[in-house]
Amino acid sequence: MSRQRTAVRQELAKESAFRSAQEIYARLRSAGNRVGLTTVYRALQALADGGEVDVLRSDDGEAAYRLCSQSHHHHLVCRDCGRTVEVEGRAVERWADQVAGRHGFTGVEHTVEVFGTCADCSA
Amino acid sequence: MSRQRTAVRQELAKESAFRSAQEIYARLRSAGNRVGLTTVYRALQALADGGEVDVLRSDDGEAAYRLCSQSHHHHLVCRDCGRTVEVEGRAVERWADQVAGRHGFTGVEHTVEVFGTCADCSA
DNA sequence: AGTGGAAATGAAAACGGTTGTCACTTTCTC
DNA sequence: GAGAAAGTGACAACCGTTTTCATTTCCACT
Ligand SMILES: [Mn+2]
Ligand SMILES: [Mn+2]
Ligand SMILES: [Zn+2]
Ligand SMILES: [Zn+2]
Numbered sequence: 001m002s003r004q005r006t007a008v009r010q011e012l013a014k015e016s017a018f019r020s021a022q023e024i025y026a027r028l029r030s031a032g033n034r035v036g037l038t039t040v041y042r043a044l045q046a047l048a049d050g051g052e053v054d055v056l057r058s059d060d061g062e063a064a065y066r067l068c069s070q071s072h073h074h075h076l077v078c079r080d081c082g083r084t085v086e087v088e089g090r091a092v093e094r095w096a097d098q099v100a101g102r103h104g105f106t107g108v109e110h111t112v113e114v115f116g117t118c119a120d121c122s123a
Numbered sequence: 124m125s126r127q128r129t130a131v132r133q134e135l136a137k138e139s140a141f142r143s144a145q146e147i148y149a150r151l152r153s154a155g156n157r158v159g160l161t162t163v164y165r166a167l168q169a170l171a172d173g174g175e176v177d178v179l180r181s182d183d184g185e186a187a188y189r190l191c192s193q194s195h196h197h198h199l200v201c202r203d204c205g206r207t208v209e210v211e212g213r214a215v216e217r218w219a220d221q222v223a224g225r226h227g228f229t230g231v232e233h234t235v236e237v238f239g240t241c242a243d244c245s246a
Numbered sequence: 247a248g249t250g251g252a253a254a255t256g257a258a259a260a261c262g263g264t265t266g267t268c269a270c271t272t273t274c275t276c
Numbered sequence: 277g278a279g280a281a282a283g284t285g286a287c288a289a290c291c292g293t294t295t296t297c298a299t300t301t302c303c304a305c306t
């Protein structure tokens with residue numbers, strides 16, 4: 001594990017939100033860390049391959065990375081300010097498994113994101 | 124509705140699978156249809172904004188488009204062959220509304236995608 | 247310690263899907 | 277029909293990501 005990869009992992013550990021490679025690169029640099037953008041991409045790729053981080057495609061095509069949390073959960077995101085709440089619920093999990101099983105699908109995974117306007121922003 | 128947009132919609136109607144803008148452009152051209160790639164993108168964008176087509180980000184970052192039925196629904200997608208089943212379920216809808224309301228969020232929307240290996244592909 | 251091969255690094259260039267530009271054409275409205 | 281509004285498309289720009297390749301770092305084994 002090189003200095004740079006360790007730095008990327010540590011940076012990821014600071015926040016539980018999904019963040020882009022470029023954002024992580026910028027933070028590392030502004031913290032005085034000497035690292036190249038290419039290396040950040042490679043580190044994230046390697047961590048994703050090893051199952052240590054989740055990768056998500058945002059709507060604008062940018063990839064977002066997050067350290068894998070042990071418990072499975074979803075996100076409630078404010079459209080205006082971006083505030084994110086981590087949520088979980090048996091109901092969705094069961095529904096996803098059932099609907100997939102009903103159609104003969106195996107190895108089921110799912111993505112669920114809920115969007116809205118948070119209390120602060122609607123005030 | 125221009126000739127080109129009509130052509131894009133008709134092309135989408137030919138198949139129920141998700142297809143990329145470039146693929147639709149290529150099909151239209153090889154069928155002798157005079158249309159520009161930019162226009163195909165704009166037509167798909169307009170159809171998506173109007174809720175007539177679903178947009179999906181594939182893992183490689185390319186956007187995929189498909190005509191969709193007008194009622195709210197979600198997708199069950201085969202990881203291997205891309206086969207897609209439209210599914211719906213009260214359970215998810217209720218869960219999304221509840222979890223958002225519990226955190227004071229309003230104007231709730233959500234995205235739900237279920238992935239797995241379809242029966243054909245696991246055989 | 248010393249050595250050699252494998253792996254990692256990073257600046258720069260290339261890549262590829264998508265979007266912006268702008269002169270031009272088509273369509274709509276009166 | 278005339279003028280306004282919307283749409284078109286070749287081309288260039290954009291931007292996140294990947295490839296390249298010369299250089300550096302790491303590491304297993306003396
Ligand atoms: Mn879940
Ligand atoms: Mn659909
Ligand atoms: Zn907010
Ligand atoms: Zn399949």
